[in-house]
Amino acid sequence: MAEALRVGIAGLGTVGASVARVLRDKAAELTRQCGREIVVTAVSARDRSRDRGVDLSGAKWFDDPIELAEKADIDVFVELIGGDEGAARSCVSAALAAGRHVVTANKALLAKHGVALAEVAEKKGVLLNYEAAVAGGIPVIKTMREAMAGNSVNRVFGILNGTCNYILTRMEAEGLTFEACLKDAQRLGYAEADPTFDIEGNDTAHKLAILTSLAFGTRIASDDIYLEGISNITQADIRAAGELGYRIKLLGVAQRTESGIEQRVHPTMVPTASVIAQVHGVTNAVAIETDILGELLLSGPGAGGNATASAVVGDIADIAKSRPGFQHGPVFGRPAKELRPYKKAQMRSHAGGYFIRLTVHDRTGVFAAIAKRMADNDISLESIVQHANGSDGVSEKTVILVTHETTEAAVRKAVDGVTKDGHLTDKPQVIRIERAG
Amino acid sequence: MAEALRVGIAGLGTVGASVARVLRDKAAELTRQCGREIVVTAVSARDRSRDRGVDLSGAKWFDDPIELAEKADIDVFVELIGGDEGAARSCVSAALAAGRHVVTANKALLAKHGVALAEVAEKKGVLLNYEAAVAGGIPVIKTMREAMAGNSVNRVFGILNGTCNYILTRMEAEGLTFEACLKDAQRLGYAEADPTFDIEGNDTAHKLAILTSLAFGTRIASDDIYLEGISNITQADIRAAGELGYRIKLLGVAQRTESGIEQRVHPTMVPTASVIAQVHGVTNAVAIETDILGELLLSGPGAGGNATASAVVGDIADIAKSRPGFQHGPVFGRPAKELRPYKKAQMRSHAGGYFIRLTVHDRTGVFAAIAKRMADNDISLESIVQHANGSDGVSEKTVILVTHETTEAAVRKAVDGVTKDGHLTDKPQVIRIERAG
Numbered sequence: 103m104a105e106a107l108r109v110g111i112a113g114l115g116t117v118g119a120s121v122a123r124v125l126r127d128k129a130a131e132l133t134r135q136c137g138r139e140i141v142v143t144a145v146s147a148r149d150r151s152r153d154r155g156v157d158l159s160g161a162k163w164f165d166d167p168i169e170l171a172e173k174a175d176i177d178v179f180v181e182l183i184g185g186d187e188g189a190a191r192s193c194v195s196a197a198l199a200a201g202r203h204v205v206t207a208n209k210a211l212l213a214k215h216g217v218a219l220a221e222v223a224e225k226k227g228v229l230l231n232y233e234a235a236v237a238g239g240i241p242v243i244k245t246m247r248e249a250m251a252g253n254s255v256n257r258v259f260g261i262l263n264g265t266c267n268y269i270l271t272r273m274e275a276e277g278l279t280f281e282a283c284l285k286d287a288q289r290l291g292y293a294e295a296d297p298t299f300d301i302e303g304n305d306t307a308h309k310l311a312i313l314t315s316l317a318f319g320t321r322i323a324s325d326d327i328y329l330e331g332i333s334n335i336t337q338a339d340i341r342a343a344g345e346l347g348y349r350i351k352l353l354g355v356a357q358r359t360e361s362g363i364e365q366r367v368h369p370t371m372v373p374t375a376s377v378i379a380q381v382h383g384v385t386n387a388v389a390i391e392t393d394i395l396g397e398l399l400l401s402g403p404g405a406g407g408n409a410t411a412s413a414v415v416g417d418i419a420d421i422a423k424s425r426p427g428f429q430h431g432p433v434f435g436r437p438a439k440e441l442r443p444y445k446k447a448q449m450r451s452h453a454g455g456y457f458i459r460l461t462v463h464d465r466t467g468v469f470a471a472i473a474k475r476m477a478d479n480d481i482s483l484e485s486i487v488q489h490a491n492g493s494d495g496v497s498e499k500t501v502i503l504v505t506h507e508t509t510e511a512a513v514r515k516a517v518d519g520v521t522k523d524g525h526l527t528d529k530p531q532v533i534r535i536e537r538a539g
Numbered sequence: 540m541a542e543a544l545r546v547g548i549a550g551l552g553t554v555g556a557s558v559a560r561v562l563r564d565k566a567a568e569l570t571r572q573c574g575r576e577i578v579v580t581a582v583s584a585r586d587r588s589r590d591r592g593v594d595l596s597g598a599k600w601f602d603d604p605i606e607l608a609e610k611a612d613i614d615v616f617v618e619l620i621g622g623d624e625g626a627a628r629s630c631v632s633a634a635l636a637a638g639r640h641v642v643t644a645n646k647a648l649l650a651k652h653g654v655a656l657a658e659v660a661e662k663k664g665v666l667l668n669y670e671a672a673v674a675g676g677i678p679v680i681k682t683m684r685e686a687m688a689g690n691s692v693n694r695v696f697g698i699l700n701g702t703c704n705y706i707l708t709r710m711e712a713e714g715l716t717f718e719a720c721l722k723d724a725q726r727l728g729y730a731e732a733d734p735t736f737d738i739e740g741n742d743t744a745h746k747l748a749i750l751t752s753l754a755f756g757t758r759i760a761s762d763d764i765y766l767e768g769i770s771n772i773t774q775a776d777i778r779a780a781g782e783l784g785y786r787i788k789l790l791g792v793a794q795r796t797e798s799g800i801e802q803r804v805h806p807t808m809v810p811t812a813s814v815i816a817q818v819h820g821v822t823n824a825v826a827i828e829t830d831i832l833g834e835l836l837l838s839g840p841g842a843g844g845n846a847t848a849s850a851v852v853g854d855i856a857d858i859a860k861s862r863p864g865f866q867h868g869p870v871f872g873r874p875a876k877e878l879r880p881y882k883k884a885q886m887r888s889h890a891g892g893y894f895i896r897l898t899v900h901d902r903t904g905v906f907a908a909i910a911k912r913m914a915d916n917d918i919s920l921e922s923i924v925q926h927a928n929g930s931d932g933v934s935e936k937t938v939i940l941v942t943h944e945t946t947e948a949a950v951r952k953a954v955d956g957v958t959k960d961g962h963l964t965d966k967p968q969v970i971r972i973e974r975a976g
Contacts, residue, residue: 124689124831125689128689128691131689131691131756131873132688132689134756134873134874134877135688135868135869135872135873136688136868137868137869137874233686239832239833239835240835241678241681241682241685241686241687241835244678244681244682244685244686245678245681245682248678248681248853248856248857248860249670249678249681249850249853250678250849250853251569251572251573251852251853251855251856251857252561252562252565252568252569252849252852252853252856253849254565254568319568319571375817376817377814377817377818377838379817380812380813380814380816380817381814392849394561394845394846394848394849394852395676395839395840395845395846395849395850396676396839396840396843396845396846397839397840398676398677398678398837398838398839398840399836399837399838399839400835400836400837401814401835401836402832402833402834402835402836403832403833403834403835406833408831408832408833409831409832409833411831412687412689412690412829412831412832413686413832415688415689415831416685416686416687416688416689418688419685419688419689419868420685420688423685423868431572431573431574431856431860432572432574435572436571436572437571437574440571
């Protein structure tokens, strides 16, 4: 049997402790599968004394993760510290420079520095595996990087943030407000004390940026993503969506168009009968559409110590199965130096259907004015729902329009026009509709 | 750059021609991804003259696939002939014996001889890849063999036969009979002239047997599978399922139980709101439940030249990325020699919910008799629906029972009892209910 694979883990939070436990509890089975033992020989974390439910006394302790990365007797460096700069970036760089394989769950780091790190890894002939960085336990990186060789991707989209999906699921199921669901998510540990990063779509954007690179062979462009969070979604939107046969999900979408690649994160209406519409709670899902395979959908746990650990252990096992001198495929599917620049498609040229909810004064001529604004912008309507708000002496109406395929520019112009006409009593709501199988 | 990977393809039907086309059309991209060229240097098929939409004049033609496997200048032998014996078995054996990597889409061959072939491959240090053999373009083999390292599987189940799912989908959507939908499936090329193998569940069983081995580390036992096809499913079942919040799918299920492993293929009621219930038409899906990751679901095209070719090309690309001296993980996840014997759980001890549809004489005491038979066998009922059949002068009633969790033995005994009581006017229908997220 080959020599044991020596693993160093930097960061022993929920995920790191879970990885150490799985490597210990499943040692015999992993050895059988990989043809060699996997042993944790070094660890690093801030607090030496904390009980992590796993005996790490056999591993050498490093107070400094960079020292672990550079000097420990390890073959694989596992980075579970987090953050796009600081210790995480320094120790991953150090490990790669020292010619060690790296496994990381750090989406922020990869979204910002992934290509540069990949160049080092490929130059050094080591692996940089990051299955856990996108959609937790779902093997979407392996699928896109390996299984889809030969496929040209047209679109990849998904539910990439469990916090948002949990909130939207509960809003729909229980008729609660966004704020009430967010509070519950925080209480249950699904959302941070400062939830901005999740609910405004930044976390989804980081993951999407990685998928875009894998899908289209482009350099990661995580700052060039159209971003809209879910904090403006109301019960009125969710109810209207339901009546029209849609469900609202926060999607990250990367799509090839004639003018470039769209990268966008926004609340989206998907058909209630689609598979992705059934992805509830903290579950994640990714759909990939290609020329040869067609449409593939993967769904599963997108976060949590164990699900994330599963992906990390899978990455470590892949390295254990490799042998010295072997180099698996490039980090982002194509050699990092050959990744093409990301050519952004302008959001205003986005083509698709739109849901438009308008709260208007209940007076003669309003609907005609709205219809004219739509027609003037060549927007044809698939359905129109209109109903009075409340009951007693209310002089407001809600008008809901669902458009056939049109462009973002047309919709913005039409809605601006309606706003200028002075008929609205509230901010207009516009939600994009996404085709989904 | 490394030397080109030389590929020989035996069998140039729909899938074989599609593989050759993809390797040609995507040559530049595949080279970028794999770090070396992939070239088809040899082919074999029955008819030399047929136009396959791809120029194969650069490849050496072999009339005998076994000669190709043994003597051609190739690194990878791709078997797309089909069948569990004859040419397919002989040429795969010959290729492995000659120390060549093998890629195959042949589920029947693997279900019958997979372990023996894996032993040869592992002894020779070559790869035997078979992603296309189960669920077409869905990367379920890669997921179970690689991504889930460290996970213990509790249950794997799926829609593994597109023909059956197409028929059931149309029966539900259009209210047609099984026979009418089957005829349409045949007309559209989704079903064979003799459809037995698909509709009676044998095809699903072959694929399930392979998944069982990957899931539980057991030797493939494709002859030891409980089998029930879909030809007995009627509109009455589909309508009743819908009313009760279920949809009927033909599932293959492998499940770890206290007394062994269940392998079963049968029509199954899954909750309408579950993800797998939204898998329509010829699409396939596989759900995998493990201790660490939780539940993962993959859905996508399960058949068709291109989807199958996508999986074959992915397998070839994995080999292209490997280098001499490298050995990836074992063929069925664990070394073939260490696969444990399959220990079968008896079907009579299967535990779960059941849907029971009884057509009975409309006379006093019938329902009491049925209720007594259920109670005598400790079966508690979740719901009961009863309605008269037809309208004029009909003396028949339909009784539909949905049980809480009970056992197969109890249900069989109860239904036998009801039958013996002499109240039934038609064969009783029993459909198992499967938990699904």
